Amino acid sequence: MPHPAPRPFSIAARGPLAGRITVPGDKSISHRALMLGALAVGTSRITGLLEGEDVLATAAALRGMGATIIREDDGAWVVDGVGVGGLLQPESALEMGNSGTSTRLLMGLVATHPITTTFTGDASLSKRPMGRVIEPLAQMGADITASPGGRLPLMVRGIAPAVRIDYRLPVASAQVKSAVLLAGLNTPGITRVIEPVPTRDHSERMLAGFGADLTVEETGGERIIAIRGEAELQPQQITVPGDPSSAAFWAVAASIVPESDIVIANVGLNPTRAGLFTVLRAMGADIEEIDRRTVGGEPVADLRVRHAALSAIEVPHDLAPSMIDEYPILFVAAALAEGRTVARGAEELRVKESDRIAVMATALRAAGARIEEFEDGLTIEGRGGAPLAGNAHAASHLDHRIAMAMTVAGLAAIAPITIDDIAPVATSYPAFFGTLDQLTGQA
Template sequence: MSHSAPARPLSIAASGPLVGTLTVPGDKSISHRSLMFAGLAVGESRISGLLEGEDVLATAGAMRAMGAQVERTADGVWQVHGVGVGGLLQPQVALDMGNSGTSTRLLMGLVASHAITATFIGDASLSKRPMARVTEPLSRMGASFTTAPGERLPLTMRGLCPAVPIDYTLPVASAQVKSAVLLAGLNTPGITRVIEPVPTRDHSERMLRGFGAQLTVEETPQGRMIAITGEAELRAQNIEVPGDPSSAGFWMVAASVVPGSDVTIRNVLMNPTRIGLVTALRMMGASIDELAQRDVGGEPVADLRVRHAALTAIEVPPDLAPSMIDEYPILFVAAAFARGTTVARGAHELRVKESDRIAAMAAALGLAGVRVSEHEDGLSIEGRDGDPLPGTRDARVASLLDHRIAMSMAVAGMHARAAVTIDDAAPIATSYPAFVDTARALGALPQWMNR
């Protein structure tokens, strides 16, 4: 996964309304965590609906390398026999994380409180992403690190057992950093506490409780304090992974901007810490109806019916950022079709994702004919009031090995006069392997091109 694969250019142009019912891949955040927690539990866990993209498969491979038995059955259910908290084994090979920052940062948390040494490697994109925000708290707990310049991959870490419990206040809102510290705390004597001044996605907390960890959440004047009691014993679980709201976001925007569209997305995770895009699109006038609301494994789930609607520009509330940080690229596409100028600020985190998503989307939308102003923490986008984009004609959008840039600009092409062409859409497989097939099933006409 860390080796470069041949580029796969993708071209997509307007082809009429998008109509149909679909399911999106299992939620990526929950998929990663279900494999990790099951790998630390005692007994056999069964996971259905797991996202089988490259990022999650990197997590599965790493857990196997550290002793867990992880197998996919013929009916698509994943069986995991865990090693127990404290039972991770010394990996005999480097852990190849591919493009997955989530795998890397959370697994570093697991390793930190085990007496093992692990080397993490990744692809060119992941190797540019800073890891200091994770190495800093884990170092306080006793882990030590050797990294490439700039606290980047390749990275070798040596865990400490017993590790030292800490109280840690997140300097930047990050569910990955929070989760890494909590996972290190699982095998650390005493109580490890994380304080988040701004709430972030809470899948780790929900799922750790479900597996039997002693975890409390308390609102304090400093922020939300999560405390985990170490030397836990996790119990095997059966897990049903709901649909990923980040993946659903592409079809929410596509149906909203392509005239005549009517799309229903089944079984979408509606966790309040993950639906910032739904909130922002509704503020813009999107028609999104929640059907069959229900609870699946402690998480709220619904079917979403999305119909074409005239969108109006908004100033995106910065406090939505933690609940939609991965969805900003597709929100920028929605803004390109709105009436007026949308201003989205407060999203500094986008600078250090799989790519610099602020710069990448400014360049991509500009190439497709949208007027964009770039800020340090976001974009201002002059919308086209429902008119199609001019498209990229002979130019190619640079995906920068970023799956969300590629899929967002594919959606932009679904309402463009000339095709939008993406230089390399192969990274889509990291999170949504069936994206192109789903687009075709709804009526779009994406075409893989010769290099």
């Protein structure tokens, strides 16, 4: 799939951020709501769905396998499902664009259906390894042929009935866990996933909400998630909370730009996703939760964030799974903090949309930060609140979070930082730059 023409963007300090904003619906929950709606018997209605390119790729793939998915005039999405086991043979390859989540979770769905499915993606996604998902699905009986290195394009020849497995995750990965649980939906017996380290639990919450027979136990410090197959899912009304990964950019921006004071409404604060806010508070950030509540089984609050002097910390390794997507923007916060921040234990960053450790190290060094790079993270000597020098170019490597993180860095830079391509931001946050203008008074 060809990538759109690059869209370079330059930004330097604009002054304080102010105002009340909303962020797009949670990407992880949006994917799962569409998938489980497509497997339910009946009509599900989803409000607050993220309408970024990644989620739209999931919707298109599910339509290609028989589900009816329509966006109504009021912005709600209606999904008429085909039932567990009812996915149809797609007429063409499923084009995943840049979405690793779509690819890995849908591989799990189709692996236990008697259909053959080809997955393709853009240049960035085609570099990302899929072996960690291929391994358990192959144990269940699926026949998967991948490109060299376990990469896309790949073909999944599903099997039904599949073989139930007990699978211990070799690495902390919510995507692998979710792929196995989704495959287990159409597998006779009980499929189990053992998690040595807890990961985001959106799949467990939503599967239970749709009526799956699912249990979660903790034994010996491990989580054991068990799902009984050949399920019949019930349609649901889903309200998607705001994505904490998207809110993270504004939380850091307000923290590092003097005199800033913003409110980010309706942010999902699932404890398996909220690690960055824990770390920012430990660094001295002024983040206040307003009207904490539960929406659709997920904890939600409005966040008021005001500028504060940040101090360096050593980021606890056990928080990595709950903030793995937020490390690029954490690196920016650390570059402006007082002292030496150590952010390690995050090897997973090497195989995201880009090598986020190397890419952020290069970009922040160019902007004037002092960085030491390790295999599993970075050590950053902060500037104690002094702005970055800027006058730098940053390569996004087709990675939406790199582009957004370096945009925020530009808000704390004397001279402009130029990002080579901001087009990938549309995969998760199409309105990002409009919100930037709103918060900085340039809308």
